[in-house]
Amino acid sequence: MHKNVIIVGAGISGIAAGYNLKKSCKNKSFSILEGRENIGGTWDLFKYPGIRSDSDMHTLGFRFKPWIHDKSIADGPSIMEYLHETVNENELDENILLSHKVTSANWNSENSIWELEVNFNDKKINMTCNFLFLCGGYYSYTKPHKPDFKNQDNFKGQIIHPQFWDDSIEYENKKIAVIGSGATAITIVPAIAQKANHVFMIQRSPTYVVSGPSEDSINKFLRKILPVKFTYFLIRWKNILWQSFTFFMARKYPERTKNKILDLARNELGSNYDIDKHFTPSYKPWDQRICLVPDSDLFEAINNNKASIITDTINEFQSDGVLLNSGEKVEADIIITATGIELNSLNDINVTIDNIKVEPHNRLTYKGMMLSGVPNFAISFGYVNASWTLRADLTCEYVCRLINLMDKKGVDCCEPLDDEDAYGDDKLIDFTSGYFKRGLHHMPRQGNKAPWKNYQNYLRDIFAVRLFSINDNNLNFYSSKKTNN
Numbered sequence: 001m002h003k004n005v006i007i008v009g010a011g012i013s014g015i016a017a018g019y020n021l022k023k024s025c026k027n028k029s030f031s032i033l034e035g036r037e038n039i040g041g042t043w044d045l046f047k048y049p050g051i052r053s054d055s056d057m058h059t060l061g062f063r064f065k066p067w068i069h070d071k072s073i074a075d076g077p078s079i080m081e082y083l084h085e086t087v088n089e090n091e092l093d094e095n096i097l098l099s100h101k102v103t104s105a106n107w108n109s110e111n112s113i114w115e116l117e118v119n120f121n122d123k124k125i126n127m128t129c130n131f132l133f134l135c136g137g138y139y140s141y142t143k144p145h146k147p148d149f150k151n152q153d154n155f156k157g158q159i160i161h162p163q164f165w166d167d168s169i170e171y172e173n174k175k176i177a178v179i180g181s182g183a184t185a186i187t188i189v190p191a192i193a194q195k196a197n198h199v200f201m202i203q204r205s206p207t208y209v210v211s212g213p214s215e216d217s218i219n220k221f222l223r224k225i226l227p228v229k230f231t232y233f234l235i236r237w238k239n240i241l242w243q244s245f246t247f248f249m250a251r252k253y254p255e256r257t258k259n260k261i262l263d264l265a266r267n268e269l270g271s272n273y274d275i276d277k278h279f280t281p282s283y284k285p286w287d288q289r290i291c292l293v294p295d296s297d298l299f300e301a302i303n304n305n306k307a308s309i310i311t312d313t314i315n316e317f318q319s320d321g322v323l324l325n326s327g328e329k330v331e332a333d334i335i336i337t338a339t340g341i342e343l344n345s346l347n348d349i350n351v352t353i354d355n356i357k358v359e360p361h362n363r364l365t366y367k368g369m370m371l372s373g374v375p376n377f378a379i380s381f382g383y384v385n386a387s388w389t390l391r392a393d394l395t396c397e398y399v400c401r402l403i404n405l406m407d408k409k410g411v412d413c414c415e416p417l418d419d420e421d422a423y424g425d426d427k428l429i430d431f432t433s434g435y436f437k438r439g440l441h442h443m444p445r446q447g448n449k450a451p452w453k454n455y456q457n458y459l460r461d462i463f464a465v466r467l468f469s470i471n472d473n474n475l476n477f478y479s480s481k482k483t484n485n
Contacts, residue, residue: 003029005403006116006129008347009136010034010096011041013380013392015083016062017135017399018092024400031127032092033118035101036141039087043079045141048165050191051076054183054292056216058236059243059387062086066232068223073214073294104350105132107375112412112480114376130412133399135380135392136347145340145438150316157320157333162188163341169334173197177322177330179314180338181207183291188338190297193306200330201309202322206281207291208261211268214294243386244459247286254284261285268299278309289384345442346379364423365444366416366474367464368454369395375415378402383456390458394465401470411477419474422447 005025007017010032021030038044043051052075053060060079061067065086069078087093101119108115116127144163152159160169162184172195178185181203193199218238222231250257258280265279281288293299301307312324321331345360352358353374364372368381368391380395382388406414424447446454451474455461471477 001031002113002128003031004129005030005131005133006114006127007032007133007135008102008349009041009134010039010098011043011135011137012060012083012389013135013137013382013395014041015039015086015092016389016392017133017380017396018095019062019064019086019090020396020400022090022092024397025403028403030095032096033100033102034096034098035119035136037099039096039098040080040083041137043076043083046076046162046165047167048162048184048188050187052187052294053079054187054289055387056239057082058216058219058232059239060389062389063236063393065089066228068228068232070215070220072216072219073212073292102347102349104352106355107353107377109354110480112375131376131378131399131403133378133380134347134349138343138345138381139341140344140348143342145342146337147339149314152317154319155317155321155335157335159335159337161337161339171196171334174333175331176200176334176336177202177332178336178338179322180340181205182338182340183289184340185338186291186293186298188336189307190301193301196306198305199301199307200332201307202314202324202330203278203309203311204313206277206279206311207288208258208281208285209279209291209293209298210261210264211293211296211299240386240390240458244457247385250285257285261290265299268296269302273302278311286385343438343440343442345444360444361441363444364416364418364447364452365454367398367451368446369398370416371444372416372418372452375413377415383458385456386458391461394458394461398465398470401465405471406477409477411479413478413480415476416474417476419447419452422449422452424448
């Protein structure tokens with residue numbers, strides 16, 4: 001089977017890609033290949049209690065489909081419902097092929113096509129396309145980060161990674177130890193604490209935590225007097241500008257921002273709580289992503305003595321809990337290892353050019369969307385300092401503009417030309433999170449100047465994608481060898 005465009009992944013990015021192709025490239029055939037049995041990506045994968053957005057839904061939602069619910073911080077099932085509505089309203093069902101896992105993709109220079117091998121129900125099928133668009137996210141769905149703890153086999157209870165949570169797990173009236181301090185741990189602790197006997201969050205080091213309302217009062221007010229789409233537009237831009245402002249202030253005045261965050265935590269937990277030990281990270285705000293706590297749920301669980309934070313390192317697992325290096329023992333019936341994800345640069349696909357493997361770390365990322373020297377190829381990689389969807393939407397718009405420009409030029413190939421002068425910065429993202437550090441060697445490099453530098457700036461990217469010409473000297477437009485002959 002041949003399509004003009006193949007999209008890999010039917011999560012937020014893949015659905016946005018399908019919508020934009022239908023809207024802006026109406027003459028192009030396309031399919032969305034999803035390796036799992038359902039759409040949704042992250043929101044279908046994670047089933048743990050409390051799963052929710054870590055950004056407001058007015059920016060995590062699509063630009064073209066208003067989020068009309070009261071809750072700005074939405075739970076996983078509500079987000080899945082929103083994604084299904086988007087697919088149905090835009091008739092994308094006919095384009096989505098579920099249980100189609102792309103295992104390899106080879107660019108055939110002679111014919112200027114991508115040759116894909118796809119696993120469908122344990123059978124290998126072959127597909128081809130002119131343009132390949134990877135929208136399958138940035139982490140492995142099958143291999144989370146699972147460090148080995150000393151004597152973990154001695155523990156007699158359940159050991160669960162949140163990525164593999166299922167509804168059969170019973171935690172009511174039990175003692176739970178959650179290992180980790182990132183967004184997953186911050187989410188799961190207050191949710192489980194509602195039914196558990198007690199939840200202990202064991203963290204090696206703290207994370208910045210900020211409480212915010214799950215409902216946007218301005219949104220609720222404006223919806224009563226203004227049309228839904230206009231309200232969505234206003235609230236979306238209010239939140240975009242606020243995110244940009246707070247990120248800018250955090251980077252410009254890190255100490256002032258840090259003190260403000262810690263003061264808010266003290267107001268939540270009282271002057272007697274050891275904020276310095278349990279809520280004061282060693283890094284600056286926004287060197288890692290700040291965790292959002294809706295309606296103070298984590299702080300309430302602590303104040304109600306349903307949850308405790310323990311800042312320490314783990315010595316070993318024992319039959320009935322966890323022994324810490326301080327000598328303290330945490331008794332537990334269930335241990336949840338919220339220890340993070342493993343980065344994945346090319347959606348677990350073996351990408352080759354004329355059967356020569358593409359090593360992402362040896363290539364520059366062009367505008368954070370393409371790879372140097374790789375033709376007719378794009379990757380959706382969202383923001384780490386704002387909602388993922390903001391960047392995904394822009395990437396989809398850019399790809400459509402690029403495909404239409406190729407048609408206008410009468411060519412069938414486009415690739416970013418490698419620029420040796422642009423090398424010099426090894427980090428794709430200027431973040432210190434553990435999963436970035438662990439997986440950096442798998443990721444493409446960013447350069448030291450535009451268009452090879454990944455600025456993580458939505459306002460700047462809007463101009464680059466929607467207003468400025470995309471026909472620059474760093475892109476090589478050409479026709480295939482077969483056409484030239």
